[in-house]
Amino acid sequence: MKNLLLPALVIAGKDLYSEWKTRQIVTTMLIFSSLIIVTFSFAFDPSNQSVRVLIPGMIWIITIFAAILGLNRSFTTEQSNDHIHAFVVAPIDASSVFLGKFIANFIFVLIVQIIAIPLLFLLFDFRVLTIESIFYLVGIIFLGTFGFVSVGTFLAALSSNSKSSEMLLPILLLPLATPVVIAAVQATRIVLIDLEKLSSAMSWMQLMIAYDLIFFVAGLLLFEYVLEV
Amino acid sequence: MIQSNNIIKTIGEKMILRGMNLEIASGETVAIIGPNGAGKSTWLKITAGLLKPTEGSLLIDEEPLKKDKYELQQIIGYLGHQSFLYEHFSPVENLRFFAKLYHVKKPDKRIDDLIEEVGLTFFKYEPVRSFSRGMIQRLAIARAILHDPKILLLDEPHTGLDQQAVDILNKVILRLKKKGVTVVLVTHDFPQVIKTCDRVIILKNGRVKDDIPLEGQDVNWLYTHYERQAIHS
Amino acid sequence: MQQDKGLTNLPEPSLLHRVMVMITIPAVVVALYLVFIWSPVERQMGVVQKIFYFHVGSAWNAFLAFGVVAVFSILFLITRKRIYDMIAGVSAEIGVVFTAIVLTTGPIWGRSAWNVWWNWEPRLTTTVILFFIYIAYITVRSLDMEWQKKGRLSAVLGVIGAINVPIVYMSVRWWESTLHPVVMGEGVEESGGGMEPSMLFTFIFTVLTMTLVYTVLMQKGIYIEKLRIHVAKLKAKQQEKMIS
Numbered sequence: 001m002k003n004l005l006l007p008a009l010v011i012a013g014k015d016l017y018s019e020w021k022t023r024q025i026v027t028t029m030l031i032f033s034s035l036i037i038v039t040f041s042f043a044f045d046p047s048n049q050s051v052r053v054l055i056p057g058m059i060w061i062i063t064i065f066a067a068i069l070g071l072n073r074s075f076t077t078e079q080s081n082d083h084i085h086a087f088v089v090a091p092i093d094a095s096s097v098f099l100g101k102f103i104a105n106f107i108f109v110l111i112v113q114i115i116a117i118p119l120l121f122l123l124f125d126f127r128v129l130t131i132e133s134i135f136y137l138v139g140i141i142f143l144g145t146f147g148f149v150s151v152g153t154f155l156a157a158l159s160s161n162s163k164s165s166e167m168l169l170p171i172l173l174l175p176l177a178t179p180v181v182i183a184a185v186q187a188t189r190i191v192l193i194d195l196e197k198l199s200s201a202m203s204w205m206q207l208m209i210a211y212d213l214i215f216f217v218a219g220l221l222l223f224e225y226v227l228e229v
Numbered sequence: 230m231i232q233s234n235n236i237i238k239t240i241g242e243k244m245i246l247r248g249m250n251l252e253i254a255s256g257e258t259v260a261i262i263g264p265n266g267a268g269k270s271t272w273l274k275i276t277a278g279l280l281k282p283t284e285g286s287l288l289i290d291e292e293p294l295k296k297d298k299y300e301l302q303q304i305i306g307y308l309g310h311q312s313f314l315y316e317h318f319s320p321v322e323n324l325r326f327f328a329k330l331y332h333v334k335k336p337d338k339r340i341d342d343l344i345e346e347v348g349l350t351f352f353k354y355e356p357v358r359s360f361s362r363g364m365i366q367r368l369a370i371a372r373a374i375l376h377d378p379k380i381l382l383l384d385e386p387h388t389g390l391d392q393q394a395v396d397i398l399n400k401v402i403l404r405l406k407k408k409g410v411t412v413v414l415v416t417h418d419f420p421q422v423i424k425t426c427d428r429v430i431i432l433k434n435g436r437v438k439d440d441i442p443l444e445g446q447d448v449n450w451l452y453t454h455y456e457r458q459a460i461h462s
Numbered sequence: 463m464q465q466d467k468g469l470t471n472l473p474e475p476s477l478l479h480r481v482m483v484m485i486t487i488p489a490v491v492v493a494l495y496l497v498f499i500w501s502p503v504e505r506q507m508g509v510v511q512k513i514f515y516f517h518v519g520s521a522w523n524a525f526l527a528f529g530v531v532a533v534f535s536i537l538f539l540i541t542r543k544r545i546y547d548m549i550a551g552v553s554a555e556i557g558v559v560f561t562a563i564v565l566t567t568g569p570i571w572g573r574s575a576w577n578v579w580w581n582w583e584p585r586l587t588t589t590v591i592l593f594f595i596y597i598a599y600i601t602v603r604s605l606d607m608e609w610q611k612k613g614r615l616s617a618v619l620g621v622i623g624a625i626n627v628p629i630v631y632m633s634v635r636w637w638e639s640t641l642h643p644v645v646m647g648e649g650v651e652e653s654g655g656g657m658e659p660s661m662l663f664t665f666i667f668t669v670l671t672m673t674l675v676y677t678v679l680m681q682k683g684i685y686i687e688k689l690r691i692h693v694a695k696l697k698a699k700q701q702e703k704m705i706s
Contacts, residue, residue, distance in 0.1 A: 081316070226615065
């Protein structure tokens with residue numbers, strides 16, 4: 001406990017504090033996601049009502065690309081002064097680095113989503129939200145982002161060993177994240193567009209829970225091999 | 230305190246250490262010198278727990294240094310080539326972060342004292358980004374000794390420092406020596422070796438070439454001895 | 463010096479490998495004969511059906527190869543023996559070739575069976591994802607690092623990738639059934655179940671032969687890897703001599 005949870009919180013706190021001081025990562029992610037939304041509105045006519053069915057996909061495309069942007073920074077910033085070595089030498093569990101980084105990345109992506117998704121609804125004039133669907137949407141976004149960020153954090157650490165890690169990360173991450181992306185998009189679609197099929201959305205959410213658990217635990221267990229020098 | 234039993238380390242196809250046998254007693258101040266590529270830094274990294282030996286074993290306090298040996302990691306202070314400091318944080322913020330990682334009790338008082346000792350009180354709240362190499366190194370040494378380690382491993386700490394910074398660094402090393410801390414110093418800077426250490430180990434081709442006490446010797450003797458041992462033979 | 467002696471002797475291909483090559487060459491010829499001449503032409507699809515033998519054989523080998531990658535990745539992480547890393551790496555390279563065969567023969571089959579080049583059928587989609595995971599794995603292996611580190615990172619990826627493949631299959635299957643409620647063409651399975659005996663025999667024989675080809679390629683690949691390491695060691699030794 002002392003060597004896993006506490007250092008994880010310290011590392012996450014360090015990242016959040018650093019972000020609070022520089023406001024680099026979240027700002028860039030936000031600008032980038034707004035630009036994606038603007039590009040969407042050029043690509044798909046927002047005044048056309050049939051574009052509504054594309055909204056669930058858009059939500060997750062924004063999440064994926066903005067998250068990759070942030071994940072890339074997550075470990076390359078630790079590379080400049082060999083901070084990773086400091087973590088290896090310190091009396092902390094390797095998994096706590098994963099946990100700490102995961103918490104920080106998760107919070108960054110959630111902040112971006114809280115701003116970007118309402119913006120998307122606004123610009124595409126998506127108004128058919130009910131309290132119920134918002135409730136489910138929040139749950140789905142939480143589960144989907146959890147899975148994506150846990151695999152992403154793990155692979156970001158892995159690819160940060162390479163000099164061209166920004167190029168490597170998407171190649172590693174997207175195929176491995178396929179299940180959670182499929183599940184998240186499908187569940188979002190059901191919740192936003194035909195809420196009657198809620199039971200089907202529930203089973204997608206179960207799949208996401210399974211995926212989240214498997215890869216979160218795999219990340220915790222395997223992280224020491226990634227961290228070794 | 231530190232016991233290195235026939236350590237072999239291969240990185241890629243290259244054998245860096247070819248059977249390192251070395252024993253360092255508690256409270257000793259030891260310098261490790263040798264030509265480039267002799268394996269000095271590699272051995273220090275293994276001692277710090279950063280690398281794993283390919284063969285052989287490293288014992289600290291008679292216990293093998295493995296992962297999850299938190300008690301052992303807690304008593305080791307390591308200063309590598311890089312400072313491990315975050316550039317956009319101030320010295321206080323940097324040290325506070327490491328104090329939390331090492332579970333230091335009453336960190337604020339300790340951080341203040343250390344910053345004063347390395348002469349950075351005036352720059353306490355400035356971001357490290359604006360620091361010179363000497364200031365960064367002074368802060369890095371404060372970071373390495375923050376958690377009161379019993380073993381201090383320094384990898385070329387004097388490189389690129391001005392006279393003032395070297396003096397501060399030596400003062401810190403000598404103070405720790407008096408306190409009974411085991412200090413291992415990898416360096417090329419012979420005058421500092423004479424000033425601070427009481428034993429010198431010459432490494433060549435991944436093996437211990439010579440192991441001599443330094444009492445009463447001066448720099449010139451060390452230069453000639455080193456030349457004989459490491460270059461001509 | 464034992465090490466020096468090891469350096470002067472070039473590694474030799476094993477006897478088992480020679481025997482395997484001797485078995486594989488006639489087996490491939492027989493398999494080709496069985497597929498193209500001996501087995502009857504399928505009534506509905508005609509000659510195109512013959513691609514099915516290669517398609518399924520490659521698919522089986524692609525998944526087998528990835529299984530081998532996963533198993534030897536775990537072994538490598540535990541024991542850190544170089545041979546396991548080599549086996550995993552070579553197996554991935556062969557696997558990607560078989561996956562490419564599956565992905566080219568699949569659309570040809572699909573065009574004549576379902577009249578579309580591509581459909582998001584679970585097995586095909588899983589194979590595409592598998593293909594990309596393989597590519598990611600090989601990309602990591604081609605990074606410029608010492609082999610210990612590279613082996614460790616790629617082994618971790620091999621394990622994660624292997625965990626992922628069944629989950630991908632499940633989710634794609636689910637996704638496909640919600641998107642296209644009419645599950646089109648149980649084509650491959652159907653012909654697997656109600657096959658004529660001669661076709662069935664040809665099918666089994668081809669799959670076995672392709673597995674043989676995989677094994678021979680594995681042995682060859684490992685042998686090449688060994689030679690490569692040998693050269694690197696000789697080079698390192700020579701450099702050392704030049705310096706001192």
